[in-house]
Amino acid sequence: MFALAGVMLMMGLGVEGGLLGDILAFGLTVCMAIIMVIARRFQNIPIMPAACVSALLSGLVCWPVGDPLAITGHELLILALFGVVNSAVGLALFTLGARHLPAIETALIGSLDAPLAPLWVWLAFNETPGASTIMGAVIVFIAVCVHLIAGTLGRRAKLDPAMF
Structure with a gap:
């Protein structure tokens, strides 16, 4: 409940970036939830493929709304690094972890x-976030x-009630 309030504070409900961005972010969240469910249900699916x-598929869906040929070589390199590090490796590790954690914890970790x-x-581009973004991030x-x-404490208490 508090995490949701923090995210809503960060978003500002479409005030600055527009409602379309909020709708796309919501769609991304739904897709991540679907990925978590699939990873838990079909654990034999190879992750990297x-x-x-x-x-x-994401690239094909986004192609019509962008201008993919209007980027420089440097920007293409940055996008390729982002794709490999964040999308491929990050998603693979997240999916592996989702198979071993309860769904609620996986979702909360994903919400980080x-x-x-x-x-x-801020670290990469020195872009200072607004006050509501910082406050919302801290709440989440x-x-x-x-x-x-x-x-974690609850699981430990169940394992060894004498500890507490």
Whole structure:
């Protein structure tokens, strides 16, 4: 509940970036949820080929709304690095982890993308996030950490009630 409030504070409900961006972000979240369900249900699917197919399909879907031939060689290199590091390796590792964690914890860990994204943009491009983005990110981060710590302590208490 608090994580959702933090994300809503960060988004500003379409005030700055427009409603289309919020709709696309929601669509991305739904797609990530579908990926988590598929990874848990069909654990025998090889991850890297699935990530490659996902990336190719994403490119095909985005092709008509962009101008992919209007980028420089340097920008193409940056996009390729982003694709390999974030999409391929990141998605593969996330999917592997999703197979071993409860669905709620996987979703909460995945939601850390929202508060960490402005940090990475600030570190990489020196773009300073707004106050509502920082406050929302802090709320999401604290909510996720509290939930994960409480879940860990709860599991330990079930394993060894004498500990507490």
